Amino acid sequence: MADYREAPLATRPKTLDPAEYFNLSLDQRRAEEERAGLRAQLKRQYQMQLNNPHRKELIEDPALTRWVYARTNPYNHFRATKKTSLLGGLFGVVPLFVLYYVLKTDRLCLTP
Amino acid sequence: MRISLFNVTATIEHGCRGFQKLGSSSFQGETARLLGAFSQIRAASGPSKGMLPGPYPQTPEERAAAAKKYNMRVEDYEPIPDNGEGYGDYPQLPDRSQHERDPWYSWDHPDLRRNWGEPIHWDFDMFIRNRVDTSPSPVAWHTMCKHLFGFVGFMLLMFYLGEKFPSYQPVAPKQYPYSNLHLERGEDPEKQPEEVKHFNI
Numbered sequence: 001m002a003d004y005r006e007a008p009l010a011t012r013p014k015t016l017d018p019a020e021y022f023n024l025s026l027d028q029r030r031a032e033e034e035r036a037g038l039r040a041q042l043k044r045q046y047q048m049q050l051n052n053p054h055r056k057e058l059i060e061d062p063a064l065t066r067w068v069y070a071r072t073n074p075y076n077h078f079r080a081t082k083k084t085s086l087l088g089g090l091f092g093v094v095p096l097f098v099l100y101y102v103l104k105t106d107r108l109c110l111t112p
Numbered sequence: 113m114r115i116s117l118f119n120v121t122a123t124i125e126h127g128c129r130g131f132q133k134l135g136s137s138s139f140q141g142e143t144a145r146l147l148g149a150f151s152q153i154r155a156a157s158g159p160s161k162g163m164l165p166g167p168y169p170q171t172p173e174e175r176a177a178a179a180k181k182y183n184m185r186v187e188d189y190e191p192i193p194d195n196g197e198g199y200g201d202y203p204q205l206p207d208r209s210q211h212e213r214d215p216w217y218s219w220d221h222p223d224l225r226r227n228w229g230e231p232i233h234w235d236f237d238m239f240i241r242n243r244v245d246t247s248p249s250p251v252a253w254h255t256m257c258k259h260l261f262g263f264v265g266f267m268l269l270m271f272y273l274g275e276k277f278p279s280y281q282p283v284a285p286k287q288y289p290y291s292n293l294h295l296e297r298g299e300d301p302e303k304q305p306e307e308v309k310h311f312n313i
Binding site for chain 2: 005012013031034035038039042043045046049059060061063064065066067069071073074075076077080081083084085099107
């Protein structure tokens with residue numbers, strides 16, 4: 001697989017990444033260990049809740065809560081920039097006028 | 113490194129202590145989600161303000177706090193660039209779909225190939241295994257493009273040429289028997305029908 005070339009819209013699989021095999025400096029190893037540590041802590045928390053015989057309720061996932069909150073409340077951090085104004089105008093204002101014109105001229109009288 | 117792990121544990125446990133309720137936390141979670149839709153109203157129950165997404169971090173301390181909140185390393189945490197579209201301090205995770213994750217690892221949620229508490233990509237609902245797949249294609253992309261567009265282009269060209277230059281069996285006007293249906297067409301039976309020659313032998 002030495003001549004593998006990734007596609008423009010696809011990604012290189014982790015197992016074909018040469019950095020994983022050759023350039024493992026101590027810093028990278030330490031980083032991987034820290035990530036594994038975080039993962040292990042989360043796993044432990046989940047397993048403790050899962051196997052608790054006195055638990056009666058669903059296990060709540062704070063990451064999910066945060067994701068839902070972030071997706072439903074983007075307007076808290078919305079700012080009117082050039083791009084957002086352009087998108088807002090393009091999707092919210094222009095269709096009104098275009099549809100009005102198109103529907104009016106599509107009627108039998110063929111005049112606005 | 114051991115000390116840092118302990119700090120991480122302590123922080124996560126402290127932050128998550130609010131979630132380990134003995135009451136009916138599922139109902140309270142529902143309320144929090146419902147009320148979270150109206151941004152200015154929040155119940156006193158549910159996650160504290162520090163555990164929910166906030167504005168884009170300006171100082172390194174805010175960055176560190178946000179990384180802790182999202183259960184990520186400070187070096188890994190990179191918020192989505194602030195362009196006014198309302199992302200806040202949500203982290204920018206790699207745009208990899210769940211197809212690419214190891215199918216043989218023991219995930220907490222095997223169908224989603226995700227562990228509990230792991231930070232969720234902004235477009236997670238797009239990257240589930242029923243939807244967008246970013247895994248590498250088995251054949252090179254340029255080969256696939258060439259094959260597909262070559263075939264479709266060729267077929268379009270041939271159909272266009274077939275429309276322009278039609279080719280079919282030779283045809284002639286229809287020939288009727290009984291002197292061109294002389295009687296059936298209501299002509300005079302006494303009158304001699306005219307001779308119509310259809311062919312030359």
